[in-house]
Amino acid sequence: MSPERPGPVAAVPVGTASGTYPVLVGNGLRARIPRFLGEYAPGYRYAVISDERVAELYGRSTVDACRRAGLKADLYSFPEGEASKTRDSWSRLTDSLLADGLGRDGVVVAVGGGVTGDLAGFVAATYLRGIPAVQVPTSLVAMIDASVGGKTGVDVPSGKNLVGAFHPPRVVIADPETVATLPRRERAQGLAEALKHGAVLDRPYFERLTDGAEALLAGEPDATYAAVLRSVELKARVVSEDEREEGHRQVLNFGHTLGHALEAASDYELGHGSAVAAGMVLEARLGERLGITEPGTGGFLRQALSPFGLGEVPKRAWDMDAVLRYLVSDKKVRSGRPRYVLLERLGVIHREGGWSHEVPDQDVREVLQEALHEG
Amino acid sequence: MSPERPGPVAAVPVGTASGTYPVLVGNGLRARIPRFLGEYAPGYRYAVISDERVAELYGRSTVDACRRAGLKADLYSFPEGEASKTRDSWSRLTDSLLADGLGRDGVVVAVGGGVTGDLAGFVAATYLRGIPAVQVPTSLVAMIDASVGGKTGVDVPSGKNLVGAFHPPRVVIADPETVATLPRRERAQGLAEALKHGAVLDRPYFERLTDGAEALLAGEPDATYAAVLRSVELKARVVSEDEREEGHRQVLNFGHTLGHALEAASDYELGHGSAVAAGMVLEARLGERLGITEPGTGGFLRQALSPFGLGEVPKRAWDMDAVLRYLVSDKKVRSGRPRYVLLERLGVIHREGGWSHEVPDQDVREVLQEALHEG
Numbered sequence: 001m002s003p004e005r006p007g008p009v010a011a012v013p014v015g016t017a018s019g020t021y022p023v024l025v026g027n028g029l030r031a032r033i034p035r036f037l038g039e040y041a042p043g044y045r046y047a048v049i050s051d052e053r054v055a056e057l058y059g060r061s062t063v064d065a066c067r068r069a070g071l072k073a074d075l076y077s078f079p080e081g082e083a084s085k086t087r088d089s090w091s092r093l094t095d096s097l098l099a100d101g102l103g104r105d106g107v108v109v110a111v112g113g114g115v116t117g118d119l120a121g122f123v124a125a126t127y128l129r130g131i132p133a134v135q136v137p138t139s140l141v142a143m144i145d146a147s148v149g150g151k152t153g154v155d156v157p158s159g160k161n162l163v164g165a166f167h168p169p170r171v172v173i174a175d176p177e178t179v180a181t182l183p184r185r186e187r188a189q190g191l192a193e194a195l196k197h198g199a200v201l202d203r204p205y206f207e208r209l210t211d212g213a214e215a216l217l218a219g220e221p222d223a224t225y226a227a228v229l230r231s232v233e234l235k236a237r238v239v240s241e242d243e244r245e246e247g248h249r250q251v252l253n254f255g256h257t258l259g260h261a262l263e264a265a266s267d268y269e270l271g272h273g274s275a276v277a278a279g280m281v282l283e284a285r286l287g288e289r290l291g292i293t294e295p296g297t298g299g300f301l302r303q304a305l306s307p308f309g310l311g312e313v314p315k316r317a318w319d320m321d322a323v324l325r326y327l328v329s330d331k332k333v334r335s336g337r338p339r340y341v342l343l344e345r346l347g348v349i350h351r352e353g354g355w356s357h358e359v360p361d362q363d364v365r366e367v368l369q370e371a372l373h374e375g
Numbered sequence: 376m377s378p379e380r381p382g383p384v385a386a387v388p389v390g391t392a393s394g395t396y397p398v399l400v401g402n403g404l405r406a407r408i409p410r411f412l413g414e415y416a417p418g419y420r421y422a423v424i425s426d427e428r429v430a431e432l433y434g435r436s437t438v439d440a441c442r443r444a445g446l447k448a449d450l451y452s453f454p455e456g457e458a459s460k461t462r463d464s465w466s467r468l469t470d471s472l473l474a475d476g477l478g479r480d481g482v483v484v485a486v487g488g489g490v491t492g493d494l495a496g497f498v499a500a501t502y503l504r505g506i507p508a509v510q511v512p513t514s515l516v517a518m519i520d521a522s523v524g525g526k527t528g529v530d531v532p533s534g535k536n537l538v539g540a541f542h543p544p545r546v547v548i549a550d551p552e553t554v555a556t557l558p559r560r561e562r563a564q565g566l567a568e569a570l571k572h573g574a575v576l577d578r579p580y581f582e583r584l585t586d587g588a589e590a591l592l593a594g595e596p597d598a599t600y601a602a603v604l605r606s607v608e609l610k611a612r613v614v615s616e617d618e619r620e621e622g623h624r625q626v627l628n629f630g631h632t633l634g635h636a637l638e639a640a641s642d643y644e645l646g647h648g649s650a651v652a653a654g655m656v657l658e659a660r661l662g663e664r665l666g667i668t669e670p671g672t673g674g675f676l677r678q679a680l681s682p683f684g685l686g687e688v689p690k691r692a693w694d695m696d697a698v699l700r701y702l703v704s705d706k707k708v709r710s711g712r713p714r715y716v717l718l719e720r721l722g723v724i725h726r727e728g729g730w731s732h733e734v735p736d737q738d739v740r741e742v743l744q745e746a747l748h749e750g
Binding site for chain 2: 017018044087091094095098099101103104105125126127128129130151152153156157158159161162163164165166244328329331332333334335336
């Protein structure tokens with residue numbers, strides 16, 4: 001990677017049932033959005049959707065740049081935060097677009113973090129039964145994870161992301177420089193998903209991430225570019241094989257079964273990355289108990305994650321029954337039973353009998369018991 | 376067609392981006408639903424969705440039959456009528472399914488008319504980002520039109536069907552006998568779409584329908600079977616070629632541009648079939664004005680539709696500006712302009728320059744003026 005501008009630009013192809021779209025990764029790419037829209041998603045009018053904070057940082061300037069380039073574009077915003085990822089916000093955004101007469105030849109441009117990508121993506125997926133979407137992730141977690149793979153959706157009272165659709169974008173435009181404006185804590189949340197990619201698919205990548213923890217946590221653009229690119233490559237490979245998560249894509253759920261349940265049981269006070277990282281450690285321990293995962297993997301993960309401030313279940317008054325209840329309301333439940341992705345060892349998934357597994361309740365309970373009450 | 380039971384059963388294949396599904400048409404098929412579910416949509420649990428009236432007629436007995444056949448099945452119902460086809464009903468049904476723990480291995484079975492198919496189909500399309508759906512249309516319009524082609528959705532304040540998704544079912548089970556339980560007026564509404572199929576694609580079929588008007592309006596099973604089968608064949612052919620309505624499928628919108636606007640401007644007091652039938656006559660007249668449609672076609676259509684009680688714009692205090700406003704909020708708007716499907720003559724679509732066309736506002740206004748104030 002060169003520190004000069006313009007830096008390298010990579011285009012990673014992602015295959016879907018209906019064709020292939022590129023994830024463009026490059027420092028400074030945000031300046032070229034209008035050109036990419038014209039090239040990958042020609043439309044009569046562009047609806048740029050951002051939360052109120054990102055609207056000020058990048059949304060407004062994207063609209064202005066589009067207009068200067070001769071494109072019709074308007075900005076739509078919603079209040080910042082996961083609490084906005086609801087059917088209500090989706091309805092309000094949809095109704096605004098309808099009121100403005102956006103037609104089937106309109107395009108939704110999601111500029112923001114994971115919440116924006118999911119929410120605006122779901123607006124696009126269901127607007128007039130589906131119009132094109134472009135994803136412009138501005139947070140690390142959105143670049144590394146959420147913007148690749150076409151998942152869109154909203155949260156409902158029963159849980160996160162339980163309502164949604166697969167709606168692959170026409171193009172993803174990821175500019176790692178925007179990550180520098182995030183708080184350090186938020187970068188750590190994004191790095192949890194990168195570490196997961198390494199843990200399930202690419203041990204050398206996992207090690208590069210832990211070796212470069214400080215530069216990544218600081219949002220240093222070249223280090224961030226390298227991590228975003230590798231994570232996008234890994235995720236694109238898996239998603240291209242299995243868009244609908246019927247097979248290989250399930251490996252990306254490592255850490256997510258227990259992670260989601262902890263996140264929900266904490267009333268979402270626990271960040272998604274923190275929850276997933278803690279879930280990875282616990283699911284590694286679960287695999288060890290079952291004789292599937294190499295002994296010591298849970299402990300190793302916990303140590304490796306600690307420079308990122310990740311991997312521990314934070315002390316709080318956990319309600320074990322709530323955690324167990326959320327396990328059963330998870331999307332990954334099959335035949336009424338939660339499913340777990342298990343490691344054989346770091347970088348290698350246990351595939352015998354499928355990509356995910358049922359495990360005895362008692363083992364789950366004991367791993368949780370130990371974690372929720374340790375320390 | 377034979378009057379004995381069991382009568383003929385046809386399986387019409389419909390092609391989609393993700394494979395092919397059959398529309399099964401046969402008198403008495405409703406008794407074999409559990410077998411078809413096992414064959415075409417194996418699942419861990421079935422959520423049968425009906426409006427409250429159809430729940431009593433067919434929904435409850437479908438659930439009972441499933442249970443007797445060893446399938447897990449539950450009934451979910453909502454208040455009858457188009458007023459239920461909302462995001463609120465969709466949310467409530469979704470939340471009920473989530474509360475009952477329906478997983479990704481669940482299947483939605485929509486038993487009912489067009490509202491149920493669209494609403495339950497949209498629940499399935501967005502539940503955990505999409506689970507399989509089975510359509511069991513019980514009204515004529517649902518059999519003939521709505522259940523073929525994978526369109527799902529709900530109405531919003533700006534208009535009908537403006538929010539939704541393409542979600543092809545695993546199988547459609549159409550039993551024309553159920554049409555006999557409908558009021559005659561409702562059968563006429565369904566026949567409007569059948570007549571449209573004939574008008575745009577198959578003049579001999581149009582003539583068979585008008586010749587057999589009395590038997591069809593009476594819901595006679597063999598006549599109904601023949602009409603359902605031919606309409607399904609015609610629609611399946613078009614939809615298989617062009618699932619997303621980017622080309623040929625647009626011809627099915629004949630009568631719908633003006634029809635939808637009239638329907639909306641009447642506050643939906645005008646039935647969909649009545650609106651479409653009146654729209655066909657008006658769009659034929661529009662084509663005549665433009666020198667595209669064979670002279671006399673509008674008058675011929677109006678006469679041919681009259682035994683069905685269709686084809687006239689009913690007298691009421693029409694608000695011309697409202698009609699024109701709804702024209703521009705239509706889904707088919709492109710570059711901010713409404714689009715019209717135009718006939719060359721009965722059974723033949725005008726294809727020069729595309730499947731649908733912009734026309735001068737003044738011509739639309741004059742055709743409407745004449746129709747809204749005639750008589």
